[in-house]
Amino acid sequence: MRGAGNTAIAAVTAVSLCCGAWLLHSGAETHAPPQPSAAQARSDGPRRTGRPVPALPPSAPDRVRIPSIHVDAPLTGLALTASGSLDVPPAEKKNLAGWYEAGATPGETGTAIVAGHVDNADGPAVFYDLGALRKGSTVEVDRRDGRVAVFTVDAVEVYRARDFPDAKVYGAADRPELRVITCGGGFTKSTGYQGNVVVFAHLTGSR
Template sequence: MHRIGDSAIAAVTVVALSSGVWLLGTAGTHAPPQPATAESRPDPGEEKLSAPALPPSPPTRIRIPSIRVNAPLMGLGLTSAGSLDVPPADDKNLAGWYEAGTTPGDTGTAIVAGHVDNTQGPAVFYDLGALRRGAAIELDRDDGSVAVFTVDAVEVYQAHNFPDEKVYGAAKRPELRVITCGGGYSKSTGYQGNVVVFAHLTGSR
């Protein structure tokens, strides 16, 4: 598989991962949960040890049991403007992964993205902001293996202050970022930023 370096999607935020239109009819009373703080990384000694990297293999499904996510994955590329493409908004239980980058479980930073909502209501990553440190994320892979990640932090960033290198930068161990929209909602402009989950590989089966 041809691999574009992690820096290829630097300066990209995925504010297109939500419509927010359904909120207009509910007065915003059902806005998705947001992380309590944007600086929630644990001390290094608190993190579970990393598992050995897995051979490259495309992911086919993501499961996050604590927030009841169980969704197929499609490959995502870059748009003509160089931003990360997004899954079709009309399928509320579909997420995507950046298929020109690192495959989840291999050494580096793998990227998974999905909508927080669509025009009908909550979508696949609606509850992403409710995840907590230590939660498990499982990704089924095409080779039959399952890569198991442990959440290190859940952070929210405003679009104008999105830390590209922190989110998309290269890693020396297998890491995962799961991204959706968040950061507050405005009827005039939609969601103001992104929720980002930081996780690293802690097992496989």
């Protein structure tokens, strides 16, 4: 059962997404996924421009689309592992993303979480190009109630695993917000990916 939509997720990380098996075989120097530039970071909190968009009622999501980086993927439900980290979609299904079922559903008030692999043993996966996303880009989420929640990207940031800001990424929000998470922050053969790329977005429409 889904928990309260605006409840913060305590001490959750997404590092279990970060194996990098493909880079071990193909070479990190030539095949590393794009990373966000400093220009895409948010330094002073979210800007609130324009008229507020009404939140949508709770409804589980079925699909996520990010047109500017050619993402169009089904969503599966995710829970927490026994260690308290966010679970991940099956690695062999490279075009599958997941959403955190105990948090907010995309479009309702609160922080909704979507996560997916950057690659698998066979090559790039669903969020390989997430680090190339830019502020102002659109993320669309198809919901089971037939509505599409439309989000606008506020920032794209990268964090080393040891510096991952749990409260900033997973904390409660007073409007409908979305986080999209994958691996990033550099790669080594001994540790795999060293951190996470995080997209911050807020609801700007629905249809």
